[in-house]
Amino acid sequence: MKIIDAFWDTRNLGVRCAELVFSVGESIPASNDLKTALAGYEYIAAKVPAGNTEIADFLQREGFTFAECSIGFEHDLGSIGDDELASHQMRMTHRLARDGEEEYILGRIEQGLFCTDRIYLDPFFRHELAARRYVEWLKDELARGAQLYDVFFDNAKVGFFSYKEIEEGVSYPFLIGLYPENRGRHLSANLVSESLLLSRERGCHLSRTVVSSNNIAIIKAQEAAGSRIYRIHYVLTKHQ
Known part of the structure; x- marks a missing residue:
């Protein structure tokens, strides 16, 4: 799990933004660790490799909403x-x-x-x-x-x-x-x-x-x- 301070979107959107990036095969993080890492951010976009439905389900339980698929x-x-x-x-x-x-x-x-x-x-x-x-x-x-x-x-x-x-x-x-x-x-x-x-x-x-x-x-x-x-x-x- 990698957290990126998305300062460019903070500038453009007027709220403090972060990107949360998961790697292929990564396991589910602890809920408290995630909350601590994202404290202070107002808008977070999480990116999860397709197929890792466990992390996607976990994020939805943590209040995230599916927005789109990013297709390369x-x-x-x-x-x-x-x-x-x-x-x-x-x-x-x-x-x-x-x-x-x-x-x-x-x-x-x-x-x-x-x-x-x-x-x-x-x-x-x-x-x-x-x-x-x-x-x-x-x-x-x-x-x-x-x-x-x-x-x-x-x-x-x-x-x-x-x-x-x-x-x-x-x-x-x-x-x-x-x-x-x-x-x-x-x-x-x-x-x-x-x-x-x-x-x-x-x-x-x-x-x-x-x-x-x-x-x-x-x-x-x-x-x-x-x-x-x-x-x-x-x-x-x-x-x-």
């Missing part, structure tokens, strides 16, 4: 052929966000673009806080060297994705967003594919990302793009 997807980039690359880029392209375009994307996120995460769905938090959390997270990532890309379909801007590399040869596209006015056009899988193509262009052999089980659309998009699940965590939360 990965894609073997060697499976993307040159013909697929060429045909895809005939209609959809990506471009590094230019001056002013980053602010435009941040503004769209702040309007409430993402509405399936555990913060947005938690009645304790205002929807504006959930949007602000994404904005501040993305700003932090950009300051650490991540990049933001506009995505175009038939030369019209339809969405965006953020990009970083978490280790040599492994990309991590995140916050993949399709603008609401383009929903219903079956572009979500193409948007995911665009982030995978950039990863391949950068010389990566593997791409990984994490999505919420509450976001059915992105799960379907990842699967349609050829990504496969490599891990799942239960996420349970508690206010105290």
Whole structure:
């Protein structure tokens, strides 16, 4: 059991936050030890490897509520052929966000673009806080060297994705967003594919990302793009 002081969420949500992370095969902690370790925190998100129902049940007895599953997807980039690359880029392209375009994307996120995460769905938090959390997270990532890309379909801007590399040869596209006015056009899988193509262009052999089980659309998009699940965590939360 590892307790992380989630200072970034404390800043964004206005309550003292912690993450409680369990490892595969870990046993149930003592109730008093857990209470002592979490004293002073107001919002806790616990992450438990899927299949460890004993710890999940224990946490629920301790007042935690199931919020979502955190699903890790990965894609073997060697499976993307040159013909697929060429045909895809005939209609959809990506471009590094230019001056002013980053602010435009941040503004769209702040309007409430993402509405399936555990913060947005938690009645304790205002929807504006959930949007602000994404904005501040993305700003932090950009300051650490991540990049933001506009995505175009038939030369019209339809969405965006953020990009970083978490280790040599492994990309991590995140916050993949399709603008609401383009929903219903079956572009979500193409948007995911665009982030995978950039990863391949950068010389990566593997791409990984994490999505919420509450976001059915992105799960379907990842699967349609050829990504496969490599891990799942239960996420349970508690206010105290």
